[in-house]
Amino acid sequence: MIALDCDDDFATWRDQARVLLGHGIDPAQVNWGQGPIQDLLAVADGLPDGPGPFRAKVPAELLAQLQLAARYRGEQRWNLLYEVLWRVAHGDRTAMLAGDRLGSELQRRIKQVTREAHHLHAFVRFVPLPTAVAEQLQLDLVAFHEPAHDILETASGHFAERLGRQRWLIATSRDGIRYDGKDFDYRRQCPPEWRQWAEQADDPDADLWLTYYRHTFNPARVNPDALRMHMPGRFWRHLPEGPLIPRLVGLARQGKQRDGQAQEVAEQGGKRISVVTR
Amino acid sequence: MxxxxxxxxxxxxxxxxxxxxxxxxxxxxxxxxxxxxxxxxxxxxxxxxxxxxxxxxxxxxxxxxxxxxxxxxxxxxxxxxxxxxxxxxxxxxxxxxxxxxxxxxxxxxxxxxxxxxxxxxxxxxxxxxxxxxxxxxxxxxxxxxxxxxxxxxxxxxxxxxxxxxxxxxxxxxxxxxxxxxxxxxxxxxxxxxxxxxxxxxxxxxxxxxxxxxxxxxxxxxxxxxxxxxxxxxxxxxxxxxxxxxxxxxxxxxxxxxxxxxxxxxxxxPLLREHRLYQADFLMRGYGYKAGELLSEASNLALDIDPKLAWALSNREVFPVDINRAEPALLARIPGIGLRSVQRLVALRRERRVRYDDLIQLRCVLDKARPFIVTSDYRPALAETRSGLLRARLRDPVAPVQMGLWG
Known part of the structure; x- marks a missing residue:
């Protein structure tokens, strides 16, 4: 058994996998671990010497797919990729197609990773910093987000497209990224001060968005299961509207809502409009 | 203000x-x-x-x-x-x-x-x-x-x-x-x-x-x-x-x-709106005509989706052979969506499609089963009358609470 560690880094894994493939090493003979102890063992005597005799050709499309699937955090993260690579390199292309058991798992991981990038684009919430602080930190917007897969580095470019010259940062409990209006600064370990700025930003204008959220909701159509399906509960904690959700569901369920209007509007005085001539 | x-x-x-x-x-x-x-x-x-x-x-x-x-x-x-x-x-x-x-x-x-x-x-x-x-x-x-x-x-x-x-x-x-x-x-x-x-x-x-x-x-x-x-x-x-x-x-x-x-x-019922959206999607994405979807009734069924309804009233088209049929026809099988059709077509270029492949693709087999043929499967229910099938495939209806205000 060959024990390896690639420090959850795709380029390292690819180099290791290329050597293994060159020596014709069966996926059952190799294991990528994720702990520091296995790391010590692995570097010492894990990988065979030299590139090996077998020259494998694989479609370029496969490499792109492996790179995407490598961002998936989960069991057998790197072993699975090698098994797919090994089978395709030996002529079995079904290993990368949905339908095949292994191919389906590969495609499922790709889908999860893509979906998580989409969640980042959707559910990141920036807080604008007040002018004085913005000048001091050279930052306009800060956000804290918790992605389930390693997508922050590749998926954050989206915000540079959206936000023009604004300077922003996104902190997570693992990595972090900062943009100064021109360049990205990605850190595999998020600096603690970034995290602190993002989590403790003061937001005096937060009420506008909460007001909009309350009023665009139609209580006559309350359907919290559909909400949960599209916006999983794990994101609510970092969304300003998160704490409102159970309250709005509760109000709608109490039977006070027989029509779509929010209670606050119903309580205000109304105004009928008279038309003199038409 | x-x-x-x-x-x-x-x-x-x-x-x-x-x-x-x-x-x-x-x-x-x-x-x-x-x-x-x-x-x-x-x-x-x-x-x-x-x-x-x-x-x-x-x-x-x-x-x-x-x-x-x-x-x-x-x-x-x-x-x-x-x-x-x-x-x-x-x-x-x-x-x-x-x-x-x-x-x-x-x-x-x-x-x-x-x-x-x-x-x-x-x-x-x-x-x-x-x-x-x-x-x-x-x-x-x-x-x-x-x-x-x-x-x-x-x-x-x-x-x-x-x-x-x-x-x-x-x-x-x-x-x-x-x-x-x-x-x-x-x-x-x-x-x-x-x-x-x-x-x-x-x-x-x-x-x-x-x-x-x-x-x-x-x-x-x-x-x-x-x-x-x-x-x-x-x-x-x-x-x-x-x-x-x-x-x-x-x-x-x-x-x-x-x-x-x-x-x-x-x-x-919000379900009516939902069925209309499903029918609309079938017209835009799958090439169904409004007349096909509502050839018999004047309202869409609430208990089954419009694609299943069409399949049940067009039994002569089925069962469809997954390994041979045109993609447009595959897309008319209940429980198999456009994405699955693409994937099935890619897979059958490499080898014959089996029943297990459909499970891996997460097709809705409860719905698809009576309407398909694969290299290792033929529907035993092919002769079942549409009425019975419909009763079996109906969406479970959530119990409705009685309204206090009628």
Whole structure:
């Protein structure tokens, strides 16, 4: 058994996998671990010497797919990729197609990773910093987000497209990224001060968005299961509207809502409009 | 009145418009430049409200003062609701603030009719112009179009917005006359025609200025009158064909406070709206005709989805051999979607497709099983009568709690 560690880094894994493939090493003979102890063992005597005799050709499309699937955090993260690579390199292309058991798992991981990038684009919430602080930190917007897969580095470019010259940062409990209006600064370990700025930003204008959220909701159509399906509960904690959700569901369920209007509007005085001539 | 109070009233007044899509816009970016905003064709749902609907755009009315008296509308002039009016600058401020926070991908602006159709339309256009020209806003803009407005104003709106929509409101002309006396089918269709011609004028001209690149849509209210699903879908089909619409939205009539006697007091089942969307998707994505989906009944079945319903009444087409059939026919098998069809076609180029492959593809086999043949499977139930199959495949119906107020 060959024990390896690639420090959850795709380029390292690819180099290791290329050597293994060159020596014709069966996926059952190799294991990528994720702990520091296995790391010590692995570097010492894990990988065979030299590139090996077998020259494998694989479609370029496969490499792109492996790179995407490598961002998936989960069991057998790197072993699975090698098994797919090994089978395709030996002529079995079904290993990368949905339908095949292994191919389906590969495609499922790709889908999860893509979906998580989409969640980042959707559910990141920036807080604008007040002018004085913005000048001091050279930052306009800060956000804290918790992605389930390693997508922050590749998926954050989206915000540079959206936000023009604004300077922003996104902190997570693992990595972090900062943009100064021109360049990205990605850190595999998020600096603690970034995290602190993002989590403790003061937001005096937060009420506008909460007001909009309350009023665009139609209580006559309350359907919290559909909400949960599209916006999983794990994101609510970092969304300003998160704490409102159970309250709005509760109000709608109490039977006070027989029509779509929010209670606050119903309580205000109304105004009928008279038309003199038409 | 404070901005936040106006926002409450004017968001509440706008929630009955179903559309919140931000997809279909061309690629735009503000990376490294002045201004704000990007689009790339993909819509983003930034939040979901507890009604399960997506929040993609800031959806507000410029004002809910209105001269019209459409019976189904909470903002009709005889309705006793609080009224407010934004200035164009206020809408701009809210749009930019929410956009920077990543709460929205753009603006969907509509309005009650004040003074005249032209004046109202001018105000909507002014907001879009401020956003695009003063603030270099490259996010998504959807403007509701006032049917009686000057075609020149509609054309101007089309150059600024990604999407324009004119609401058809009700499925039949008679209902529109009865419930929305100030509106006319003729002018609604004229406005749709103006937008469609604007799109055709730039189609295929790569360097022409864009005109509503994300297309035109409309909304039909379901359950405010007695029109059946056949009338609704035939009307939708004619709109898709006649004006090249991107989407028809179906909005189950939502009971409004202080409801007039001319409209029902209760909402139609939301399931009806859902079935209409499914049928609409089958027309747009799968090539079904409205007539095929409603050849026997005049309303879509509520207990089974329209694709299954079609398969059950066309048993002579099935079972379909997954290894041989044309993709278009594969897509007509209940429980197998367009994505699965693509994947099956890719897989069968490599080898014969087996039953287990369908499980791995997560096809809905309970539905598909009676209708398919694979290299290792033939349906034993092929002879089962459609009536029995239908009883077996019916969606479980959630128990309905009795209403306290009947």
């Amino acid at each position: 404070q901005l936040i109070a106006k926002l409450g009233i004017l968001a509440d007044a706008a929630k009955y418009d179903a559309s919140c899509a931000s997809s279909g816009a061309p690629k735009r970016s503000s990376k490294g430049s002045d201004g704000l905003g990007a689009t790339n064709g993909m819509g983003i749902c930034h939040s979901y409200t507890p009604d399960g609907r997506c929040v993609s755009l800031l959806k507000v009315l410029l004002t809910n003062f209105c001269l019209y008296d459409c019976q189904y509308c909470v903002n009709r002039r005889s309705s006793n609701v609080p009224r407010a009016r934004f200035t164009p600058e206020e809408v701009v401020r809210l749009t930019l603030d929410f956009y920077r926070r990543n709460c929205i991908s753009g603006l969907f602006l509509s309005s009650g009719i004040i003074r005249s159709a032209d004046y109202t339309m001018e105000q909507l256009v002014r907001v879009a112009r401020l956003l695009r020209e003063e603030h270099d806003f490259r996010g998504y803009i959807h403007l509701k179009t006032i049917p009686d407005a000057d075609p020149l104003l509609i054309e101007e709106a089309g150059r600024l917005a990604d999407r324009l929509s004119v609401n058809i409101e009700l499925p039949s002309d008679a209902s529109l006359k009865r419930l929305a006396p100030e509106k006319q089918v003729a002018t609604i269709r004229q406005a749709m025609g103006t937008i469609h011609r604007g799109q055709q004028a730039v189609a295929g001209e790569a360097r022409a200025p864009r005109f509503t690149p994300a297309g035109q849509s409309t909304q039909m209210i379901v359950g405010a009158d007695t029109s059946d699903d056949r009338t609704i879908l035939r009307n939708a089909e004619s709109l898709y064909q006649g004006y090249g619409l991107k989407r028809v939205y179906y909005s189950a009539f939502s009971p409004i406070p202080d409801s007039p006697d001319s409209v029902p007091l209760a909402a139609p």
